[in-house]
Amino acid sequence: MxxxxxxxxxxxxxxxxxxxxxxxxxxxxxxxxxxxxxxxxxxxxxxxxHGGLHPTAGDGIRLDKGLETLVRVVDVGRDLDSVVLSTEARQTIEALAHEYAAVDALAAHNLTPRNRFLLTGAPGSGKTTLAGALARRLQRPLLVIDYSTLITSYLGETGAKLTKLIDGIAGQRCVLLIDELETLLSERSGRSDRTDVGEQSRIVSALLLALDRLDHRVVVVGATNHPEMLDRAVRRRFDIEFELPLASHESAAVLGRILAARHPGVPVHEMIPHNVDGRSFSDIECVVLARVREWVMAGVAARQATG
Ligand SMILES: Nc1ncnc2c1ncn2[C@@H]1O[C@H](COP(=O)(O)OP(=O)(O)OP(=O)(O)O)[C@@H](O)[C@H]1O
Ligand SMILES: [Mg+2]
Known part of the structure; x- marks a missing residue:
């Protein structure tokens, strides 16, 4: 340079x-x-x-008073290689990581990296896992909104808290996961009185404002099982949207290889259930882990019997 x-x-x-x-x-x-x-x-x-070249995870994040109850800094967990993804999804994420590595080149042409990601897919298809892996790939702390404190029954408060949260983290380098996005937006949907309609439109407005205000330093990942429930205005705000599919024979085998690497010495490939089409990865992983446990315990029992 x-x-x-x-x-x-x-x-x-x-x-x-x-x-x-x-x-x-x-x-x-x-x-x-x-x-x-x-x-x-x-x-x-x-x-x-001033902390060296690589500050520790979370070091870059400053949560002002009151914010620590609205958002949690969580462990980023798995790396991208241990998430089953389509080639296209993997390429999109790598392209995004390259954009972040080339912030200056983009800025020289008045551009910024894309920073709004919408993940859709059935329960257990890996949306939350992928958000963590993305944070890890981008080497940023992962912040997750805590709905138990954000959503309150007091009129106007949820939208106001959301705005406070966004103001607090704007400009800090992180990945913000808005998991189960429909939970936030369905606040008013089950109710019919006019006050609640007003309340939800305040939440939607706060969310739209949030998405508009956060620049590329905050990578916003929205995740939902119900994309059809999202306001079109909300959905349009995302730069990238992709659906995580349920398992197929081939992708279950990929999960098998990931699990085999995590449990060396265990014949994991023999433990993948036969009927995997349309099942979630989470479901398949559960079956495999139960079988791995049985396999280990059978070994323990055999050793006890002979010893
Ligand atoms: N694509 C995947 N690759 C690897 N592991 C996966 C994948 N999808 C799910 N899993 C496994 O299943 C567990 C649950 O997945 P996860 O919570 O990411 O799903 P989700 O799509 O966020 O589900 P929900 O809609 O219920 O929030 C993960 O901890 C992971 O072990
Ligand atoms: Mg999830």
């Missing part, structure tokens, strides 16, 4: 408050300096004094 590009990238990330990117640019400047130059030494010390 030329010196002028470094200065520009540094100024932009400082002015937009993107601290993690500031660290990355400083790291790059050190790498581009002749070894042991006085500037590289001074930058190195400065960086170390």
């Amino acid at each position: 030329a010196r002028s590009d470094e200065v520009f990238a540094l100024a932009r990330s400082a002015l937009t408050g993107d601290r993690e990117h500031v660290r990355a640019v400083v790291g790059m400047m050190i790498a581009n300096e002749p070894e042991r130059s006085s500037l590289s030494e001074r930058l190195r010390k400065l960086l170390q004094a």
Whole structure:
């Protein structure tokens, strides 16, 4: 990167408050300096004094008072290789990761990476798992909205809390998972009185505002089993939408290989149920894990009998 590009990238990330990117640019400047130059030494010390190049997970996230009850920072869990995905879905995610790695090149052309992702699919098809794997791939903390505290029966409060939450995390690098999106939006749907209709339109407005306000630093992942329940205005806000399918014979075999890697020495391929078409991965995994457990316990019993 030329010196002028470094200065520009540094100024932009400082002015937009993107601290993690500031660290990355400083790291790059050190790498581009002749070894042991006085500037590289001074930058190195400065960086170390402020948490080093790679702050620990969650370090980049600041949850102001009250927000920690509305959103949880969760363990990002599995990596992308242990999620069964179509080739197309995998390519889309890799393309997204490349966009995030090329933020500066995009910015030079007045573009930003896509940051709104809608995952649809039946229960147990891997929506929540994929959101975690995406956070891991993008090396960002994963924040999950906690509906138990967000949704309240007080009029106007849910929308207001949602707005507060969005204001609190705007500009911080993270993946925000709005899981079971229909839960949030169905707040009014089961009820018919006019007040509740007003309440839900406030929630929808707050959500639309949220989606519009959050720039690429917050990757928003919406997940739902019921995309048909989403307001069209909400659905249109997402840059990428894809459906996670239920299992087929081939994809169940891929799950089998993932599980075999997780349970070395166990003949997992013999434990995949025969009828997998249309079943969820979660369901198949449950059956396989029950069989793995039986297999292990049978081994224990056999050893006890002979020993
Ligand atoms: N595509 C997948 N690849 C690998 N494992 C999967 C996949 N889908 C589901 N699983 C397994 O099933 C479990 C449950 O899946 P997950 O919670 O991600 O599904 P979901 O689509 O979010 O379901 P729900 O709609 O009920 O929230 C996961 O912890 C994972 O072990
Ligand atoms: Mg889920």
